[in-house]
Amino acid sequence: MTQLVYIVAGEASGDVLGARLVARLREMRPGLGFAGIGGERLAEQGLQSLFPMRELALMGLLEVLPNIRSLARRMDETVADITARRPAALVTIDSPGFALRLAKRVKPMGIPVIHYVAPQVWAWRQGRVKEMAHRLDRILALLPFEPPFFEKAGIPVDFVGHPVLESGADRGDGARFRAAHGIRPQERVILVMPGSRRTEIRRLLPIFGEALRLLSARVPGLRPVVPLAGPVEEAVRTAAAGWTPGPILVRDLAEKHDAYAAASAGLIKSGTSSLEVALAGVPMVVGYRVNPITAEIVRRLVKVRYASIVNLLADAPVIPEFIQQDCRPDRLAAGLEALLSGGPEAAAQKAGFARVMSQLAPPGGGSPSEAAARAVLGAISA
Structure with a gap:
């Protein structure tokens, strides 16, 4: 039976990360299937978004409040889709407001929950890390100083390097x-x-x-x-x-x-x-x-x-x-x-x-997306 990885990206940068991750996962394990929420880049990788990603692209307390009901409906819709599909893993990418609430509802299903891009709770609201320990099975961190912070709370962390290194931003004409x-x-x-x-x-x-x-x-x-x-x-x-x-x-x-x-x-x-x-x-x-x-x-x-x-x-x-x-x-x-x-x-x-x-390369070699894909496959196989 084909294993399914459910990807949830809530904004443009997460859409790019998700697309690179899906591409590397396909190279490493060609039989994987993918579903979830994403934008144009994930669509290019064949992911048909459950609903338009732009509905999640909100930030700030007062910016989110007017959309709270529609976000709640989309949350219910996402949970129902995950329940029906029973993926081998859920990978949420950034957008912690939506992602961590989704993780809370999915975790009791026994589906491994992997969050890609560590929430910046080390910058503010540090107390939330204890709450996250009950929702997440693994974090894929982009910054070298993040793993010790989350590991103290008992969350396994892989420093996968920063995806900016494979963006091509330094190779323009x-x-x-x-x-x-x-x-x-x-x-x-x-x-x-x-x-x-x-x-x-x-x-x-x-x-x-x-x-x-x-x-x-x-x-x-x-x-x-x-x-x-x-x-x-x-x-x-x-x-x-x-x-x-x-x-x-x-x-x-x-x-x-x-x-x-x-x-x-x-x-x-x-x-x-x-x-x-x-x-x-x-x-x-x-x-x-x-x-x-x-x-x-x-x-x-x-x-x-x-x-x-x-x-x-x-x-x-x-x-x-x-x-x-x-x-x-x-x-x-x-x-x-x-x-x-x-x-x-x-x-x-x-x-x-x-x-x-010089601080941003993954310690295991290769590209950041390859390191992230190895971590996801490790969670599926565990």
């Missing part, structure tokens, strides 16, 4: 991008990445757009580039339509990496995207803002010094962070201007990026 979009030699490309959640787009794109307007008044010849993420593509197109200067919108993954290679600087939301841009060697400023009430709750609970993963791994402020009330157009513009000025800031960032990347 900047000259090809400039030629394709008619970018003149004196013009400078500014990479703009506001996130993959609808709430992030609504909050950050107006701020980022105004920062670019202010910067362009002081630094002529800017060409903003915004990569599009599937679930929020139309929202980004609408929000960026009135920008001055007008942005180049890119959807194709190879073209996005070409844009990285062409970029002089980046205006990036705090999160995994900053690590990808660091791999490409693009100096950046990081900005992030959530609902003020959500921010106050997080501020009281947060246990780490930095918001950016790059800065956390470096244990130093490699990238300037403009968070919440500091995420203002004038401050973001000033930060970008410093990177474009030819001063020491950009070179210092690139040196910091190299130190960070």
